Amino acid sequence: MPEVVFPLDSTRGFADQRIVGHNRYHPDIPAVVEVRPGDEFRVHCREWFDGAIRNDDSADDVRDAPMSRVHALSGPFAIRGAQPGDLLVVDILDVGPLPQEDSGPLAGQGWGYTGIFARRNGGSFLVDRFPDAYKAVWDFTGQTATSRHVPGVSFTGITHPGLMATAPSAELLAKWNAREAALIATDPDRVPPLALPPEPQDAILGSLTGAERDRVAAEAARTAPPRENGGNQDIKNLTRGTRVFYPVFVPGANFSVGDLHFSQGDGEITFCGGIEMGGFLDLRVDLIKGGMDRYGVSENAIFLPGNTDPQYSEWLAFSGTSVTLDGEQRYLDSQLAYQRACLHAIDYLTTFGYRPEQAYLLLGAAPVEGRFSGVVDIPNSCATLYLPTAIFDFDVRPSATGPHRIDPGIGAPHSPT
Structure with a gap:
């Protein structure tokens, strides 16, 4: 096992650890440790809400989730010799739930969760259809996830970090704050x-x-969106075996990681859409000196996906176009088209007995594939969602004798706003 450079004690909160991480971006947050190019090391990661979500049959914790506390990030890690203009090379050697902790009160201790967020607390990709909070708890058996809240399915997770990032320069941070304030x-x-x-x-x-802390706290950027430094990209294919190339904006790069997912569908459509967990990452880092100019990577990471995805080979695909639920035509709105594809999949799954929120939680957590399938034929873009059929305990394909009806069980916990 590589050396643990960022340990976490599961009995203590994130801010009470021996080495304290961070939950904001700022160039002046000090690095917690320095590593060298070529080093391999292990990082423990806290679940993104630092233990606020529980393994129970209530969604009150998702409804009241403390958004001002996310994300609980491990780091920053300074890479010796890194300078602005370099590319930081990050290899994901391994990733998984909390090691040797197969049961306990924290997500990652044998379980994880998916949440549909309430409108007033961030909402979701389909917030107009699902304005309230829902939750599904998933149990881990090896690489397989099952849930008492979404019966009749089991699937192999594509375990990955939702967030990896370098620190912004002061100039880049100011640009973020200015453009986002203008949008607000x-x-x-x-x-x-x-x-x-x-x-x-x-x-x-x-x-x-x-x-100094007060100054940085007033300026520091929230970690919710992806930006030029990588950040909360929630790309399910950043799994073990992946190599990522990050732009470096400050001396040392000041690299951070967190927001681990046991599994996730493309888009993380419920907002808290992966199966959230704490766990560990084994990493190796290197540098390409002057790589940003040499390869034209001036913003946003590029990556070589890992080769350990579950090998699903049969899919049931749903399509959508850029027309709203009210029948309004939008011009080549690919995001709207993907929303409609997701809604079509949800409506389809309800014919088998699932409640709409159960189907929605499943699409956020299972390794579904989302694709922009047509973006040139005015006025309608076309997006598609691919649902692996093997994850179901029954035949989900259309047939002359179906659909098969399942018992939806206790359903997904619901907390109205």
């Missing part, structure tokens, strides 16, 4: 909001204290 100003009272401005409350900033 177009509709400042929107629920859910258009973006999340800096929020000093609940900011965790490593070892910073006093006036």
Whole structure:
């Protein structure tokens, strides 16, 4: 096992650890440890809400989830010799739930969860259809996930980190804050909001204290969206065997990781859409000096996906076009088209006995594939969602004798707003 450079004690909160990570982006958050190019090391990661979500049959914890506390990130890690303009090379050697902890109160201790977020607390990709909070708890058996809240399915997870990132420069941070503030100003009272401005409350900033901590907390960016530094991209294919190339904006790169998922469908469509967990990452880092200019990677990471995905070979695919539920035509709106494809899949699964929220939670957690299938034929773009048929305990394909009816069980916990 590689050396653990960022250990976590499961009995203590994220801010009370021996080495404290962070939950905001800022160039002045100090690195917790320095590693060298070529080093292999292990990082423990806390579940993104730091234990606020429980293994029970209530969705009140998802409804009231403390958004100002996310994400609980391990790091930053300084890479010796890294300078702005370099490319940081990150190899994911291994990733999984909390090692040697197969049961316990924290996500990652033998279980994880998927949540549909309430409109007032961030919403989801399908918030107009699902404005309230729902939750599904998933049990882990090896690489397989099952749930008492979504019966009749089991699948192999594509375990991956949802978030990996380098630190922004002061100039890049200012650019983020300015452009996102301008977006918020177009509709400042929107629920859910258009973006999340800096929020000093609940900011965790490593070892910073006093006036310096207060200054950084007032400026630091929230970690919710992906940006030029990588960040919360939620790409399910960043699994073991993956190599990622990140732009470097500050000396040392100051690399951070977190938001581990046991599994996820393309799009993470419920917002808390992967199967969230704490766990570990084994990493190797290297540098390509001057790589940003040499390869034209001035913003956003590029990557070589790993080769350990579950090998599903049969799919049932659903398509959607850029027409709203009210019949309004939109011009080549691929996001709307994907929403409609997801809704078509949900409606289809309800004919087998699933409740709509159970089907939605399943699409967020299972390794479904989302694709932009046509983006040129005006006025309708076409998007598709591919559902692996092998994850079901019954035949989900259309037939002359179907559909098979399942017992939906206790259903997904629901907490109205």
